[in-house]
Amino acid sequence: MSWADFWIILITCGVTMLICRVAPLVLLKGRDLPDGVIRALNLIPPAAFAALVANDIVSPGMFDAGLWPAAAVICAALIVIVVALKTKSLIWCAIAGVASYAILLLI
């Protein structure tokens, strides 16, 4: 990739990214938000985390390569859920997730 191509991608993607990151906060900050909007904002964390998890582990073609690679991901995810409920610790979840997924893939 040349420097010219690099700058085009950096500036365009950087600007759209900056707008997405900053504009909603600037527009909503300092306003008295109606209850309905507050309720909607409070629902973003569970909805967004569920969407991120689903995006990583669920897809229509996930069982195309057979039951096991997909089932290994699901088993590892279940282990992480148990660790999350027990410890509420991000780092233990990350360690348990990577370790159990690696071991399950080796089996």
Place this chain on the structure above:
Amino acid sequence: MKDAFLAAYPIMLGYVAIGIPCGILCDSIGLNALQVFILSALFYSGAGQFMIPNMWLTGAPMPSIIASVSLVNTRQMLYSASLAPECQGAGKLLSFFFAATVTDESYGVSIAKFKEGGWSVDRALMVNLFSQSSWALSNVVGVFVGSLIDIPLAIASFAMTSIFICLLFTQALTTPNIIAAVAAVVGVYVCKLIGLEGAAIIVGAILGVACALGASAIARKVRS
């Protein structure tokens, strides 16, 4: 500072695990260490910095790379909106730099800390900057080590998935939250089914919020 570091280090370690492979990938399309550092500092997007070289390698035209990367990043708007009430008392410049350096992971950590209470925007900004430093350095290391080391990306990126699972399952177990989460998963699946992979996260999340709001409204009507 110490609080911020303690909140950030799980993200920082995760970013080492995926930042090095990201740097290796960027090196493979001829980006040098300086370019990778600038990209990490000014653009700062894990998903985006994997997509750019991957699409470049398939020979995708520039406008389609830009459109796809920008579409994937629209989900950041939800985090930004969700963090607005927490920035109510903070200064404009502080809020700007905080908002400009939010990622999926640092949003998760910050919103959890804000809901716990006793958290502030300057500490949340420090979490972002710690995470970003880790991301940028790991990417540069990736460029230098090149293909000397081989990190299995599927396994390394499961660290991020695990962090999202932890954030999801430490949410309050209320009916609206459960409806939001289940509808979001369905939304992501349907998006992928109809070929809208790039928009899956934001569409799924918005569907989740809408379904939970709808269900609460119906419940209130039934009760009254």
